[in-house]
Amino acid sequence: MTVISAPAGSGKTSLLHAWADRRRQDRRIAFLSVKPVQHDAQLFWLALLGAVRAVTGGAEPPPPAPGFNGQAMVDKVLSELAAYGGPFVLIIDDLHELTSAEANEQLTALLTNLPADVHAIVATRRDPPLRLHRLRLAEELAEIRAPQLRFTEDETRKLLTAAGITLPDPVVATLYQRTEGWAAGLRLAVLSLVGHPQPERFVAEFSGSDRTVAEYLMAEMLDRQPPEVQRLLLRTSLLDKVNGELADLLTGAAGSERILLDLEDANAFVVSLDPTRTWFRYHHMFSGLLRLELRRTVPGHVPELHRIAARWFADHADTAEAIRHLQAAGDWTEAARLLTDHALSLTLDGRAATVAVLLHTFPARIGEDFPGLALVHAIADLDQVHLDQADAHLDVVRAYAETTPSDRQYRLRTAIATLDLLSARLRGHFDSVFEQVDALPSPAAGQSNADVALGDDLRAIVLLNLGVTEAWSLRLAESEKHLLEGAALARAIGRPYLEVACLAHLGFAATGHSFALARQHCEDAIAQAARHGWDTEAVIAPAHAALAEILILTGEFDHGEEWLERARRATQAGGEPGIRLLIHLIAAIPPAARGRHREALTELLAAGQVRAQMAGKHALTSQVTGWTIATQVRLGNVDQARATLATVDDELVTAGEIRNAAAVIHLAEHDPAGARRELRPVLGGGVPVNSYLTLIEAHLLDALACRDLDDERAARAAVERALHLAEPDRLILPFAMTGAWELLTALPPQGTSHTALVADILDTVHGNSLSHAAVPGPSEDLSPSELRVLRYLPTNLTRPEIAAELSVSLNTVNTHIRRIYAKLAATDRSAAVQRARDLRLLSAGRA
Incomplete structure (x- = not known):
């Protein structure tokens, strides 16, 4: 049996007629449409019997008569269907029109006792009052409902x-x-x-x-x-x-x-x-x-x-x-008051778009009658990064707050302070953020529950803004601390959107501590945003960008670019300048590593333009400027690079990233001694650097300079120092970006303790983006000794040579390799290495 149950106009009748018209020759079809508001059981059964006999060739059904016996009619229909002796389809359309309880009970008896070669189909606007549970349990009931009938x-x-x-x-x-x-x-x-x-x-x-x-x-x-x-x-x-x-x-x-x-x-x-x-x-x-x-x-x-x-x-x-x-009732003043009081709270719940829609529904005159709406305009402007307009609206709210009743003043002052903090951060005016935190409004005595909640919101917002500002100032340890505190507070007060915002920035902040931890923070933030439906919104873009950076720096270019594209889409309508700067900077890395320097320069110049719009000094400025200069050199525009270097201000020119760029210029001008002079303060720790990435780059540039000076031993030593710094997080980018990977090909296999990293670097620069497959973990954790042996497997060292490198016996190496194969479910050396790469086991990890 088949039941088709769907609303009026779903196409039930059309479906049945179309199906019946395409019927096969080996089966007959009886079609009954129940008349509207059919109360009479006898009339229904006579009509059904007539539909069956019209197909089987039987006589006309008798006229209605007193003393109708419903069960006898059911038996008659069943006997005639059985006597037909062939495949038969009984269609009853518009069954919802049958309002006779007696007829429905009798119909249940018919439908649950049909001969084996009879298929019944009923179509109805509502589930019929038929007891069909036995058919359902016996899997003899098919049900077609509204979702299957809807057009795609x-x-x-x-x-x-x-x-x-x-x-x-x-x-x-x-x-x-x-x-x-x-x-x-x-x-x-x-x-x-x-x-x-x-x-x-x-x-x-x-x-x-x-x-x-x-x-x-x-x-x-x-x-x-x-x-x-x-x-x-x-x-x-x-x-x-x-x-x-x-x-x-x-x-x-x-x-x-x-x-x-x-x-x-x-x-x-x-x-x-x-x-x-x-x-x-x-x-x-x-x-x-x-x-x-x-x-x-x-x-x-x-x-x-x-x-x-x-x-x-x-x-x-x-x-x-x-x-x-x-608003629909025309109570504009009350609607304006309610929106003003709750706009900030709605925004902290991730509903800034809702606030904007509500705001634009008001007629223009309401803004004049109710100046508190200027606060809502400021929130909407900041969401779209229209900073000048937001500041103008905040000035209106400040004046309004002076005249508003005392019971509303704390709420307004708190909202103004919150928006001032955000405005300063979006402008890149980081010193102002720190100053404003010290000047926040104090809570009034005898606060209401609403004001207490607002104070909790403010503390969480302060921690978020502090953490982000510290991240863009490369005070990463303080940033990580405040963002963790902000996420915990947001979770405690039931602000998941604010919690996601803190977690999203944690990835970048944690890169100064551990790439593995930073990646975990990013993935946790992305998973939480997805649970709330925010996985494509700007709030999660920092985690997308930071995860992209980690992946790209470690050679997973293709995977990293996928996450970078998500960050781009999330910020395409604007977004925080600091995030857009980071996205452009990261986007420059893969093309630079692949020799597409013009493409890289375009992204770096775009990052510079974002930086120029910021009021304060962004900590990534030195890296953007340094890489811009180096990329100009690699494009063959040495004079342009010199001109760019000449525009760098006195404070920035001493940064390690700028000195590295100056060294690139000297190398291009065949002045390796001059390059080493530029690098000496960087390598000696006498100038500030953004991160140890700058130190790795400096060691590699020093190695290139030593090579040009024909000092092979010094070049190898510099490469080894770079590998030592890169090993914990398995950084591949500096070797690809500087061209120093060529020096690795001259290293004898026994000449470095970083053979696995060398193999990955060479794989990457030859066009093989490292795998990121999501695979199950090993059946059992590898021991420290097994991990030491594992890291030699990507090299071409033989087992005796690995034993010599580790100062252990050949038998010990063989035992460790057998255990490695078993734990990684690998049958040979190549499969074990691939599994280890997928599981990121070839990295020692930086504490």
């Missing part, structure tokens, strides 16, 4: 094409979203679109209030409902979602939840939104009709209904919905 977006496009209608893809998507794939709605839209002079405008305005759709839904749905159900549907139609309690308030009656549940069960365009079936919404097209009918029949009630809904949502902490309903 691609099917919507095909339907339009079949009607000779061509629309752009975004317009097709809009039509699909408005109709939710409802077949009747799409068909009515197609009929109106044929020959329409403005098809795109028609789609943009198409809804349940369209005349053809409204007529259909009125006749097939609304007019069929009893008065109390119509009243509920109309008075709750102004809601995007409704539950029983709220519906009771709006209707002034009890029992609304039961009605909503029954409507959903009846496929009456009512959809539950949660597993417990507490909240419901109406189909978009049906909702449009209901709102039109509400305005037509009781327009004077609409504002008060919105006010009732606003009070309920405000009492239940759904501020955004409360504001929407106040």
Whole structure:
């Protein structure tokens, strides 16, 4: 048996007729459409018997008569089906019209006792009152419901094409979203679109209030409902979602939840939104009709209904919905007050876009009547990094705060201080951030619970801004501390968006401590953002960028560029300047390492332009400038590089990154001695450096200079020092970017204790981005001795040579290798090395 249960207009009847018309010759089909409001069991069974006999060739069924015996009729139909002796399909359409309890009980008996070669199909707008559980348990029941009958977006496009209608893809998507794939709605839209002079405008305005759709839904749905159900549907139609309690308030009656549940069960365009079936919404097209009918029949009630809904949502902490309903009621001043009080809280919950939409719904005059809305404008401006506009709005709020009642002053002063902190950070005015933290407003005595909560928010925001500012100042240890504290506080006060913001910046902050820890922070932040649906928003871009940097620096170029692209997409509409600078800087690395220096220079110049817009000194400035100069040299523009170097200010010129760049110029001018003079303070620790990456680069440039001076021993020693620094995090980038990887090819296998790292570096520069496959871990952790042996396996050293390097016996090496193979589920040396790379076991790790 098959049950097709779906709302009116889902295409059930069309589906059945199309299927029946394509029937095979080896089976016969009896088709019965139940007449509207069929109360009489006898008339139903006579009609069903007539449909069967029309196919089998039997006599006309007898006329209605007194003393109808339903069970006898069931037996007669079953016997005639069995007597037919061949494949037979019995279709009963519009079964929801059968309102006779007696007939439905008898039909259950028929359908659960059909002959083996008879297939029954019933189509209905609501689940029929048939006891079919035994068929379901026996897997003899197929069920087709509304989701299977809805058109997909691609099917919507095909339907339009079949009607000779061509629309752009975004317009097709809009039509699909408005109709939710409802077949009747799409068909009515197609009929109106044929020959329409403005098809795109028609789609943009198409809804349940369209005349053809409204007529259909009125006749097939609304007019069929009893008065109390119509009243509920109309008075709750102004809601995007409704539950029983709220519906009771709006209707002034009890029992609304039961009605909503029954409507959903009846496929009456009512959809539950949660597993417990507490909240419901109406189909978009049906909702449009209901709102039109509400305005037509009781327009004077609409504002008060919105006010009732606003009070309920405000009492239940759904501020955004409360504001929407106040706006719909025309209570602009109250809506403005509520939005001003809660805009910051909504933003801290990740709903800045909602704040912007609510703000733009106000008429212009409200800003003049209620200057507190300037605070909301400032929040929206900062979200879009419109800093000058935000500052102008904050000035208005400062003046307003002086005249506002005392019970609101702390809230306003706190919000202003929060936005001032963010503005200073976005401007890159880092000194100002530290100054403002010391001048934050003190909490007033006898604070309300709301003010206490606001104080907790402020502390979490301060820790976030401090942590980010310290990160951009390369005070990474302090940054890591404050961001961890901010994340913990945000978690404690129930601000997951704020927690994700802290965690997202932790990745970059932790790179000064451990790449492994930084990567873990990034992955944790990304996972948490995904749980809340924020994985494509700007809040998580710092983690995307930091993870991309870690992967790229360690040779996983392809994987890193995937995460970098996510960071780009998350910040394409603006984003924090510090993050955009970091993204451009990271984006320059892969092309630079692959010899595409012009592409790298484009990204570095873009990073410089972002830096020029910042008021203070960003700690990455020296790296951006140094790499820009070095890249200009590698493009052959030595004079341009010299000119860029000449523009560097006196404070920056002593930085290790700039001295490295000057050394690159000397090497290009065939002055290796001059290059070594530039590098000496860097290698001796006499000048500031951004990170140990700069020291690795300096050692490699020194090695190149020694090579040019024909001092092979000094060159090898410099390379070995660079490898020693790079080994803990397995940094590959400096070797690829400087070209010093060529020196590694001259190293004898026994001449370095970093053979595995050397193998990875050479693999990477020859175009093999290191693997990042997600694979199960080893069956058992490798011991320290086994790890030491493992790190020699990527080399071409033989087992006796490995034993000599480690000063152990050949038998010990053989034993360790057997255990390594077993734990990594590898059968040979090559497979063991690949598994070890996938699991990142070839790195010693930096504490």
